[in-house]
Amino acid sequence: MIRLKARKINVRSGGPDIVILNERIAKREVIKPMDRIRIIARGGSVVAIVNLSPEIPEDEIWLYKEIWEKINVPDGEEVLITIEEKPKAIEYIKKKLEGKELSEEEVFEIVSSINGNTLSEVESMAFVVACYTYGLSIEETYYLTKAIAETGEKLELNVRPIADKHCIGGVPNNRTTMIIVPILAAAGVYIPKTSSRAITTPAGTADTMEVLAPVDLSIEEMKEVVLKTKGCIVWGGGTNLASADDKLIRLRRPLSLDPMGMVLASVMAKKYAVGATHVLIDIPVGKRAKVRSFRDAYELKSRFERLGRMLDMKTEVIITDGSQPIGKGIGPALEARDVLWILTNDERGPFDLREKAESMAGILLEMIGKVERGEGIMLAKEIINSGKAYQKFKEIVEAQGGDPNIKPEDLSIGEYRYDFLSPRNGMIAEIDVRRISKIARYAGAPMDKGAGLYLYKKVGDFVKAGEKILTIFAESESKLDYAIKILEEKEPVEII
Amino acid sequence: MIRLKARKINVRSGGPDIVILNERIAKREVIKPMDRIRIIARGGSVVAIVNLSPEIPEDEIWLYKEIWEKINVPDGEEVLITIEEKPKAIEYIKKKLEGKELSEEEVFEIVSSINGNTLSEVESMAFVVACYTYGLSIEETYYLTKAIAETGEKLELNVRPIADKHCIGGVPNNRTTMIIVPILAAAGVYIPKTSSRAITTPAGTADTMEVLAPVDLSIEEMKEVVLKTKGCIVWGGGTNLASADDKLIRLRRPLSLDPMGMVLASVMAKKYAVGATHVLIDIPVGKRAKVRSFRDAYELKSRFERLGRMLDMKTEVIITDGSQPIGKGIGPALEARDVLWILTNDERGPFDLREKAESMAGILLEMIGKVERGEGIMLAKEIINSGKAYQKFKEIVEAQGGDPNIKPEDLSIGEYRYDFLSPRNGMIAEIDVRRISKIARYAGAPMDKGAGLYLYKKVGDFVKAGEKILTIFAESESKLDYAIKILEEKEPVEII
Numbered sequence: 001m002i003r004l005k006a007r008k009i010n011v012r013s014g015g016p017d018i019v020i021l022n023e024r025i026a027k028r029e030v031i032k033p034m035d036r037i038r039i040i041a042r043g044g045s046v047v048a049i050v051n052l053s054p055e056i057p058e059d060e061i062w063l064y065k066e067i068w069e070k071i072n073v074p075d076g077e078e079v080l081i082t083i084e085e086k087p088k089a090i091e092y093i094k095k096k097l098e099g100k101e102l103s104e105e106e107v108f109e110i111v112s113s114i115n116g117n118t119l120s121e122v123e124s125m126a127f128v129v130a131c132y133t134y135g136l137s138i139e140e141t142y143y144l145t146k147a148i149a150e151t152g153e154k155l156e157l158n159v160r161p162i163a164d165k166h167c168i169g170g171v172p173n174n175r176t177t178m179i180i181v182p183i184l185a186a187a188g189v190y191i192p193k194t195s196s197r198a199i200t201t202p203a204g205t206a207d208t209m210e211v212l213a214p215v216d217l218s219i220e221e222m223k224e225v226v227l228k229t230k231g232c233i234v235w236g237g238g239t240n241l242a243s244a245d246d247k248l249i250r251l252r253r254p255l256s257l258d259p260m261g262m263v264l265a266s267v268m269a270k271k272y273a274v275g276a277t278h279v280l281i282d283i284p285v286g287k288r289a290k291v292r293s294f295r296d297a298y299e300l301k302s303r304f305e306r307l308g309r310m311l312d313m314k315t316e317v318i319i320t321d322g323s324q325p326i327g328k329g330i331g332p333a334l335e336a337r338d339v340l341w342i343l344t345n346d347e348r349g350p351f352d353l354r355e356k357a358e359s360m361a362g363i364l365l366e367m368i369g370k371v372e373r374g375e376g377i378m379l380a381k382e383i384i385n386s387g388k389a390y391q392k393f394k395e396i397v398e399a400q401g402g403d404p405n406i407k408p409e410d411l412s413i414g415e416y417r418y419d420f421l422s423p424r425n426g427m428i429a430e431i432d433v434r435r436i437s438k439i440a441r442y443a444g445a446p447m448d449k450g451a452g453l454y455l456y457k458k459v460g461d462f463v464k465a466g467e468k469i470l471t472i473f474a475e476s477e478s479k480l481d482y483a484i485k486i487l488e489e490k491e492p493v494e495i496i
Numbered sequence: 497m498i499r500l501k502a503r504k505i506n507v508r509s510g511g512p513d514i515v516i517l518n519e520r521i522a523k524r525e526v527i528k529p530m531d532r533i534r535i536i537a538r539g540g541s542v543v544a545i546v547n548l549s550p551e552i553p554e555d556e557i558w559l560y561k562e563i564w565e566k567i568n569v570p571d572g573e574e575v576l577i578t579i580e581e582k583p584k585a586i587e588y589i590k591k592k593l594e595g596k597e598l599s600e601e602e603v604f605e606i607v608s609s610i611n612g613n614t615l616s617e618v619e620s621m622a623f624v625v626a627c628y629t630y631g632l633s634i635e636e637t638y639y640l641t642k643a644i645a646e647t648g649e650k651l652e653l654n655v656r657p658i659a660d661k662h663c664i665g666g667v668p669n670n671r672t673t674m675i676i677v678p679i680l681a682a683a684g685v686y687i688p689k690t691s692s693r694a695i696t697t698p699a700g701t702a703d704t705m706e707v708l709a710p711v712d713l714s715i716e717e718m719k720e721v722v723l724k725t726k727g728c729i730v731w732g733g734g735t736n737l738a739s740a741d742d743k744l745i746r747l748r749r750p751l752s753l754d755p756m757g758m759v760l761a762s763v764m765a766k767k768y769a770v771g772a773t774h775v776l777i778d779i780p781v782g783k784r785a786k787v788r789s790f791r792d793a794y795e796l797k798s799r800f801e802r803l804g805r806m807l808d809m810k811t812e813v814i815i816t817d818g819s820q821p822i823g824k825g826i827g828p829a830l831e832a833r834d835v836l837w838i839l840t841n842d843e844r845g846p847f848d849l850r851e852k853a854e855s856m857a858g859i860l861l862e863m864i865g866k867v868e869r870g871e872g873i874m875l876a877k878e879i880i881n882s883g884k885a886y887q888k889f890k891e892i893v894e895a896q897g898g899d900p901n902i903k904p905e906d907l908s909i910g911e912y913r914y915d916f917l918s919p920r921n922g923m924i925a926e927i928d929v930r931r932i933s934k935i936a937r938y939a940g941a942p943m944d945k946g947a948g949l950y951l952y953k954k955v956g957d958f959v960k961a962g963e964k965i966l967t968i969f970a971e972s973e974s975k976l977d978y979a980i981k982i983l984e985e986k987e988p989v990e991i992i
Binding site: 024027028030032033034090093094097099120121122123125126129130132133134199200250251253254255256257441444446447 | 520523524526528529530586589590593595616617618619621622625626628629630695696746747749750751752753937940943
């Protein structure tokens with residue numbers, strides 16, 4: 001046990017809680033870099049990971065910002081340092097590394113240590129790798145899901161039923177959420193939906209909804225919106241729901257380690273954390289989508305259903321066509337326009353997106369028991385046709401802080417445009433969704449809300465030479481030029 | 497490809513090469529945190545790992561100190577940024593994570609990426625974990641050894657034979673190196689020895705040698721000493737020999753992941769890097785030593801011998817008694833005094849240490865062919881008895897920059913002393929080496945060179961009530977008190 005003077009430094013690790021000690025003092029105390037010490041101050045106590053430096057005065061300890069945000073230490077105050085034992089989580093990670101199965105308590109301890117930053121990134125990575133090499137049993141997956149949900153914040157609505165949906169992703173547009181949420185809410189079903197922003201695509205649901213209303217809500221704000229309107233469409237990253245999952249995803253990314261159990265837990269923890277009772281999962285299959293074979297899709301489907309049962313959530317999984325974009329606009333404003341056209345029964349609303357959203361909403365309505373099996377899609381259609389879905393959508397937009405009266409024609413679409421015309425007569429045989437995404441990204445999406453492209457033709461449509469296949473929209477000439485260059489590199493459609 | 501203004505920041509990651517980009521720009525360019533980019537400046541090009549911040553101007557890129565030490569970029573100069581593909585090493589780590597065996601090229605690529613900091617710690621950790629869970633074949637161990645040696649600096653003496661030795665460690669004192677090196681060098685054999693500092697023990701060979709001469713030599717200085725005197729005893733951490741190993745050790749430590757192949761490669765790479773042709777490995781076995789069973793010791797022995805053959809180094813392994821300290825002094829100066837007493841044929845030189853060093857030196861002399869099998873120990877004894885070993889030792893001390901005329905009685909031993917007396921008549925049945933180490937550490941070793949303890953009795957010796965068993969030495973009264981407290985907690989010897 002030693003006494004040192006605390007010095008606050010304005011540095012943030014972004015991850016673990018770090019302190020810096022003088023090398024000589026650390027050596028005397030047999031403290032090595034990456035060891036853990038406990039800092040006991042009058043304002044509280046915290047465990048931190050040690051870095052060493054020869055340049056720090058021997059009687060000082062330097063605290064990263066994360067630490068002095070946690071405990072109240074006036075600069076220069078004397079604090080007590082004790083050496084902390086290795087956290088239990090490390091023992092359990094080693095157990096998994098030896099191929100043994102973990103108990104519920106062990107998984108919880110690991111996840112809460114990762115979430116609370118008492119494990120370093122390197123230590124946490126050992127857990128990710130262990131899950132990758134040995135896999136996770138369905139029981140471990142269940143424990144992991146619960147632990148991720150329970151160590152983060154939770155949305156406590158205290159109502160039932162609560163619907164939720166998730167799409168495995170990788171398909172441009174596919175903005176079913178923005179149609180399903182108002183249909184369900186209009187039917188009287190709670191549906192507190194969190195969505196992600198684009199990572200590699202031209203828009204995520206959160207980016208698209210943001211064209212119409214703020215999406216960066218806290219859990220309290222989200223709760224208020226849902227209790228008022230029954231639905232919401234907010235950005236998941238703005239809440240602390242299932243926050244451990246964000247850390248696991250960050251570790252998985254560099255080596256693309258996606259152990260199936262972690263992928264399942266990642267999705268279901270977010271549903272569990274909002275208290276969902278009925279969950280519909282959409283797995284699009286396509287050679288450029290995230291899931292590329294029906295075999296993989298069925299394997300995922302059966303695991304999702306089993307995990308759902310264990311979590312006491314009614315879970316259904318549909319496998320859908322992921323071979324081409326769903327909808328016609330690609331990019332935040334262009335996709336929002338498609339959604340508004342559908343909700344306002346405008347004939348320009350893309351039929352494929354409308355039909356997919358209606359059938360998914362129908363399944364959820366059936367699962368919940370609002371209608372008999374087979375009648376859900378009729379009710380969903382009726383809710384859109386009658387204008388009730390649009391009315392509900394406007395309520396949600398307003399509750400989130402947006403302008404409910406915004407019209408499709410009010411949306412600002414990029415002024416710099418380029419038409420890509422068919423070089424010949426024929427039929428669209430294939431649309432390369434990766435190239436479509438790349439063109440829209442280079443045009444400025446998702447950062448430039450009005451950027452992207454619009455598809456006049458889909459797979460199976462006939463085109464004549466000189467007929468428009470798509471238009472690129474950009475907010476600056478240079479970005480338009482970039483996008484055109486990408487388009488000219490390789491055509492994004494195959495015409496036969 | 498984008499152009500940004502370089503800003504040099506005075507921050508060092510201590511590991512990977514880091515740059516910070518504006519979040520918005522990164523998003524537009526589809527660059528995510530931990531991605532790699534190449535920075536092309538007029539002064540050169542370098543690959544770095546990306547961190548993001550919303551607070552950095554959109555047209556700037558901030559460079560950590562490691563980067564502007566590598567490439568010459570004036571502050572504010574425009575640099576070109578391109579997105580770098582994932583390094584090949586990541587693909588190979590994933591291959592190992594799938595349980596497949598790696599080729600020589602693949603292992604080399606991984607080790608050189610770890611050594612060159614083109615892999616992040618999290619990515620490198622995945623390799624360590626993969627080696628732990630799947631193990632390393634003897635071929636992979638061989639590739640790993642060579643890769644560690646070849647990616648670091650090497651000592652190029654261009655002579656043969658070159659002797660080397662290694663002890664698996666965990667036994668207090670046991671300073672055979674400081675006796676073997678002068679014997680071998682006096683017999684005309686090159687023996688460029690690098691040693692470690694104490695990590696958890698009261699002294700490493702480097703700490704002990706440092707009482708007599710500087711040990712923090714560069715490779716060039718080390719070479720000069722060896723070419724002049726045939727031997728040296730320097731600190732391995734001061735050179736860049738086998739530097740990748742230091743990084744691997746740092747990753748292995750938090751979870752105590754010691755895959756046998758990595759332990760073997762770690763030892764042998766350092767021998768390979770100094771060009772050793774004849775290597776003797778000492779594996780002490782004892783219930784408190786690093787190796788605790790003869791079974792493990794024999795397993796290690798056979799792997800060391802096999803690896804040695806593959807590396808074209810004649811390698812012998814001896815299994816020795818690790819149940820109690822070898823020698824009588826514990827702590828840098830006290831151990832150095834034992835060594836000087838032995839080399840000067842003083843009767844106070846501890847017999848067990850002398851005998852162990854003589855027999856190890858003898859084996860090396862036999863391996864090299866200086867004498868027939870069975871006659872090595874005689875030659876070793878003769879070299880000590882004649883004073884040739886001491887003469888050579890003084891030459892080495894002088895060449896390293898120490899005072900060759902220092903006498904055992906000149907060594908400064910802690911003035912604060914405490915005698916631990918036997919509470920009763922009996923025989924020493926056991927010495928707890930961990931407690932002995934702890935007492936010496938609390939007394940101030942290895943930072944206080946004169947601190948430690950001296951053992952008058954060893955296992956098998958008879959003691960009378962009131963007779964001295966050991967004396968603690970400290971350089972301050974408070975440290976002496978600490979050490980006495982540890983001693984009184986639990987007696988470090990068992991008397992029957």
